[in-house]
Amino acid sequence: MVADTMRAEPSLLRMSGKVAVITGSTSGIGLGIARALAGAGAHVVLNGFGAAKEIDRIRSDIAVEFGVRTFYAAADMMQPAAIEQMINDVLQEFGRIDVLVNNAGIQHVAPLEAFPVDKWNAIVAINLSSAFHTIRLALPAMRQNGFGRIINVASAHGLVASPFKAAYVAAKHGIIGLTKVAALEAAEGGITCNAICPGYVYTPLVEAQIDGQARAHGISRDQVIRDVLLAQQPNKRFATVEEIGALSVFLASEAAASITGIALPVDGGWTAH
Helix, strand or coil: CCHHHHHHHHHCCCCCEEEEECCCCCCHHHHHHHHHHHHCEEHHHHEEECCCCHHHHHHHHHHHHHHCCCEEEECCCHHHHHHHHHHHHHHHHHHHCCCEECCCCCCCCHHHHHCHHHHHHHHHHHHHHHHHHHHHHHHHHHHHHHHHEEEECCCCHHCCCCCCHHHHHHHHHHHHHHHHHHHHHHHHHCEEEEEEECCCCCHHHHHHHHHHHHHHHHCCCHHHHHHHCCCCCCCCCCHHHHHHHHHHHHHHCHHCCCCCCCCEEEEHHHHEE
């Protein structure tokens, strides 16, 4: 009996036939999540900016590698009407939305008194308001199917603050609050909503920061990584997009049916301080 149970467990993580929408998924963390969900058998909807040929190559590669259907939606996450069109297009194409991953985000660093108003508005729109719009628009389809998994990619900055990141910290704290409300409202419909709170994750954007900081401060790459970027992370290592992707698959699966309303740090101990 124990052996039979253990053999059955991997099926809880399979997502064959499910449809997953991942915002901000043409690169970095979002693309890692999209690939992980496709690897578990889900059809994936990509969204984000980039060169058309490169996006088409990414979409095609995922379809071929994992044997799933892929779709690309170019919706600008600052535009509620575009977000609504994206959700409508997905429902028309697939007839369902099972997994929604709100990953799209931008950043700007400046002191409060000098923080550009347009940057504040853009960060709040993309990092927070877009998730409100995708959730409100996807929930009816999830309720109809009696199944849904909403995953909001927050940040360690949704749990703690850092100077000069007013808009980002405010938006990420807000996304955790939105996560809890959505979890409560959808709890009886077979729908969960959780937030992932990464610390520093190794992506091409972070790689560019390493080189830039090394040049600016006249220090080595290793010093930048350990003493600047990972100063708050006790384990002194970047998380990987594959780690975030694997966690997303778990949260999106049947195995996580009783996990909802949480903000889960993936930060190497940052928020344990």
